[in-house]
Amino acid sequence: MNTILILEQMLNGLQFGLMLFLLAAGLTLVFGIMDMINLAHGSLYMVGAYLIATIAQATGSFWLGLGFGIVGATVFGMLLEMTVLRRLYQRDHVSQVLGTFAILLMCNEGVRMIWGSQPLSLNPPAALSGPVELVTGFYYPAYRLFIIGVGLLVAGLLYLLIAHTRVGMQVRAGAANREMAMAMGTNVQRLFTAVFGVGAALCAVAGGMLGPLLAVQVGMGESILILAFVVIVIGGIGSIRGALLGALLVGIVDTAGRTLIPPSLGYLVGPEAASSAGPAVASILIYVLMAAVLFFKPRGLFPTHG
Amino acid sequence: MNRKPSFSFLRTLVATAAAATALSAVAQTSEPVKVGLLSTLSGPGAGLGVDIRDGFQLAVKLGGGKLGGRAAEVVIADDQASPDVGRQTADRLIKRDKVDFLTGIVFSNVMLAVGAPTFQSKTFYISANAGPSQYAGEQCNPYFFSASWQNDNLHEAVGKTVTDKGFKNVALIAPNYPAGKDALTGFKRFYKGAIASESYTQLNQLDYGAEISQLRATKPDAVYIFLPGGMGINFIKQFVGAGLSKDMTLFGPGFSADEDVIKAVGEPMLGMFNSSQWAHDLDNAANKTFVAAFEKEYGRIPSLYAAQGYDAARLIDAAVRDSKGKLDDKAAVRKALEAAKFDSVRGAFKFNTNHFPIQDYYLRVVTKNAQGKVTNRTLGTVFKSQPDAYVGSCKMPS
């Protein structure tokens, strides 16, 4: 265990955490303002990634793919909100679960019908596919640095939007007390559609960033969705700040867990047993973290509903 | 006067019996041969399943839609690389669709879940990929035939190559499932140097940040990876992206370096050594026909998975033909399968007593061919007529 290893893991955790934040931010806003459990949030991530990968392959440019893909995903998200999701706001959580799950199934199958069941390949731009020497002797992939940069940039923009604009004020008001916000004159319908669109755009950015690292495949949303829910519960539903902190916590715990636990266990029980127990312990750690946070702060780290 | 009716009655009886037998034989031989092709068609391993399916279907097509002279009906299903789904789907194929042969599984964990009920139902399984050590040794079964290899084989060949090339400190990476364990066992059987580290990753894991950090810390001189399909694609991209390819030589079995991975990774993997029981530049008539037909039909060079699917179909074709279409006679079909009288694309093909092939293993390297395309080139033979290591513990019931 040397400093380079730890530094690399911190950076990896930061990178993963920031991407989780992009997903969690949209989810926490939808949950906080519209009080809706949206299981189809992962589908927005998947559709975004697919659009980006397709356009990038067709044009040969990662950047064009990213740009147009994000626009396309935003439009898709807003259309989805206006047609189907709008009808679920008034319903109870249980109906929302069923409805958004149905949308999740249809999105998965729709993507499979259009693009086939095989994963799409999305390559990072050539300029970013090599390593960068951060400290002498320590090379870190340029692409992961880029992801960290994009994540921080988006987090900053989101902060500006929420904290320093009129729209952001309405969003915060809606998250704190929806009825009051409506009574004060917010055009709720347009606000909701806009929030959904922003959420979809954030998902698409995450999808485009993670696509080259992971894989663009059907069902890619499900595994990350559950982590996003954990993040927003830890952070406090409706709070962007909470989503950021929660995501960073989860990202670092997850990465540290996956790196440090298997070798440590390996010294105790041998490589094979450690390799099955290790990831399991690392995954359990996230849920233990959530349970611990809820124990001390039952409404999350930054509750918005007071 | 009394005799005539009984004589004609007897004659009618015999005639009817003969006609019935002939009819049922005709009925059986005119019924299509049903093959269940259960493979991984989604997720990171999809490329492998799709290749197996394409190779298999090409063979049937080239045979005029027939296997062994009878019309062939291939039922395709997706096991989603899940033992649970695979087992249920196999159950459906055997009980509802009543297939005569089952084939196609990519991953050994799915294979081990599907095997027992398949053999119990007396359905023959022709493996176009998975070759778990369990079925080569103690759990060998008359209903299991491997048209590909035993899991350890390709890794044994690289183990020997790495030793011969003088590498002394190797890091090992494989997924944590039966074939992953077989892989590293096979590699270590023929590799005589030191092992820098041995990590088992999660099956279908896509982010190798943790493993790459560990490699950076342990500093081996070579890295051996068994990461088929999407796993290998991601690892190699991240390995090169982290700058490790400058200091460590990457080795793998053919699974991590064939056309599917090459297509996704491209030039960064030039120079990677790998092993295989087949290569598209092998010089025999069956292979030349296969490669040309595959490129024409699908517009890409076949991978070893496609070659395995193709051979599996041709093996079934030979078995149906040699058992004269009487698929209910399990003993006859088994005998025909064991004889394996077909022209394999890898050259001579022979089964060992445990129904695994005895074959040659070649060393290949990823280079640019004459047209400037990145692909494999065969360098030489590592093992000739090599059996697997488990045949000794197999007591095959007769």
Next chain:
Amino acid sequence: MQTTYESSAPSLLDHSLQLRWSLPVLALLAALPLLASLAGDTFYVGLATRVLIFALAATSLNLILGFGGLVSFGHAAFVGVGAYTIAILMQGGVVSAWAAWPIAMLVSAAAALLIGWVSLRTQGVYFIMITLAFAQMLYYLVVSLKAYGGEDGMPLAGRSSVGAGIDLGNDTQFYYATLAILVAAIVLITRLLNARFGHVLQAIRENEVRMTAIGFPVFRYKLVAFVLAGALAGLAGALLANQGSFVSPALMQWSQSGMLMIMVILGGVGHLYGGVLGAIVFLLLEEFLSHYTIHWQLGLGAVLLGVVLLAPNGLTSLFRRKGAAT
């Protein structure tokens, strides 16, 4: 002093077995193996057994979700615990159903007791997330147990033995055993719901604050219901392990819990036969749609969406006539 709460007139909290149409359905289910063998297709007996097992699991979830108002997103964990108990016992040599199945129920009940003890202190979405978290922890725990197959699962040597000339290895006999257990479970739940316990539970669902104010030990009632549901789910798990002779951690994934919830919601939350109907419709849709098109999930999603938008209280609400007791 024990006051009887069962009045002669049916109240809103009472549920009838609705024998007028449930008996014919039961007769049809009982005749199914005969029909299948006449048609020469024994595959469907196995499928029907699976449907009945999920009907039991969904009904157990309905007990707490529908009648208790507890949205548990981790119910599949109890099914998995029951299934793995059977598998582990069988590996250890305990093959008798009379021993193994009750043990599976006990182990699941114990898990439910532990999880419920912690989770039931939370409310709303936090309850959902905590139950999910515990289920995921159990899932990862099972994945890490390489001795029992880990992620790849573990085959069972065969089915549990019952003795008395009954062979559960025979698909038809196993089907009837499952049907009998499901019927017994439904009768048990009906008696429970129509008794004081069930009335209190449903009243808690309606207004928990009021029930606490009146003086009921609300937490205890919820915990008992949770444990009971866990035990029944464990029984369903035991049957599932037997049916496929295979257990794998995939049984316990959160998506399975979601699927159980979908079945209950589809069939009708808070209706006696909601779980049964939901399981039947969901699984049969899945089976038959997949026969016709590889893109069956699209059709399934469309049907589910239609139900949410058009039949807000699930499918049983479509059958319910106004004024009749549910």
